[in-house]
Amino acid sequence: MTEVATARRSRITPEREAELYEAVLDLLREVGYDALTMDAVAARTRSSKATLYRQWGGKAELVAKAVRHTKPGGAGLAEIDTGSLKGDLHALTLRSDDCTMEQNSALMRGLAMAIHGNPDLLQAFKEYLIAPEMAEFRTVVQRAIDRGEVRPDNPAIDYVMHMMIGGFAARSMIDEQPPTQAFLLSYIDAVVLPALGNQNV
Amino acid sequence: MTEVATARRSRITPEREAELYEAVLDLLREVGYDALTMDAVAARTRSSKATLYRQWGGKAELVAKAVRHTKPGGAGLAEIDTGSLKGDLHALTLRSDDCTMEQNSALMRGLAMAIHGNPDLLQAFKEYLIAPEMAEFRTVVQRAIDRGEVRPDNPAIDYVMHMMIGGFAARSMIDEQPPTQAFLLSYIDAVVLPALGNQNV
Incomplete structure (x- = not known):
């Protein structure tokens, strides 16, 4: 647990984060929330599921933050x-x-x-x-x-x-x-x- | 067509209408809009589907009017x-x-x-x-x-x-x-x- 908690505090670059959010929004538009899986996000963004869960906790948080990201400034x-x-x-x-x-x-x-x-x-x-x-x-x-x-x-x-x-x-x-x-x-x-x-x- | 158009103008009593709307709202709460069928409404209210279609045209109109009916006065x-x-x-x-x-x-x-x-x-x-x-x-x-x-x-x-x-x-x-x-x-x-x-x- 300590390892995970520490890892979750680690940062990815803002560019990489923006790229991930864009991919999540594309997937959302394609399949909708219920059919969106962390596997699909991982595949689309060439990241590991473990990384996604460490960084965002889960699908709900990832999606909410991706939408938040579309609001300029x-x-x-x-x-x-x-x-x-x-x-x-x-x-x-x-x-x-x-x-x-x-x-x-x-x-x-x-x-x-x-x-x-x-x-x-x-x-x-x-x-x-x-x-x-x-x-x-x-x-x-x-x-x-x-x-x-x-x-x-x-x-x-x-x-x-x-x-x-x-x-x-x-x-x-x-x-x-x-x-x-x-x-x-x-x-x-x-x-x-x-x-x-x-x-x- | 003339027969249907004439029939659609025919009236049911306000009491019967209220009873039908209540049954539609009950069904809506039980199964939701997509799963609600005119067959189920007909069965629940002991009316014929033909009557329902003549009076309300279809499911959408029937549901909208049933909701409208809940608004007092x-x-x-x-x-x-x-x-x-x-x-x-x-x-x-x-x-x-x-x-x-x-x-x-x-x-x-x-x-x-x-x-x-x-x-x-x-x-x-x-x-x-x-x-x-x-x-x-x-x-x-x-x-x-x-x-x-x-x-x-x-x-x-x-x-x-x-x-x-x-x-x-x-x-x-x-x-x-x-x-x-x-x-x-x-x-x-x-x-x-x-x-x-x-x-x-």
């Missing part, structure tokens, strides 16, 4: 600091171009189905995708509070993720279109900023 | 007219008790999965569930515009359904809880009313 929201809530939320949206969002939208629909039958996938999604995004939104909103743009007791602060997820999910369902940058910017201006009492529009 | 929003947007939206929410919402939430998760592989179910959902709900929200918002509570050019008017669906979907996903009346009332007050520029809170 996923870890770098702290670098987006435009000086206004509107500017920050727009910059956050503009990190993904329309083509990436359309691809992700199809991928996420497939994974949303898989999540129902795979509690470990749900947990991995919450830990590696939803929690980091919520933290990003909290950072952006906290800055707006600190600048005096948003009142600290505004009840909509707890619902920023609900509003954004609503924009994504309902766009697919009601409008039958993937969310585009233009749609999301318009939704942020019409819904998220006014709900936060932000009149800087 | 689904057709009767016009009767909710409290004199304020907040009052109307709250009354709309309070039509379903928490137990019904929890049951529907589980049912809808299953059907959301089935929709991906069944374009006819998506169409039936849009026609018999989403369109009527959107019409209800439009009625409520139009009244608020007519009373001068909401500006007719408020851009959030187009996103009322997006906001509400976001509340439902994200509640399940982020909070891992079914939406409750208390949650929805709080979400309406924190998000929907402020986005619509409604200060009557």
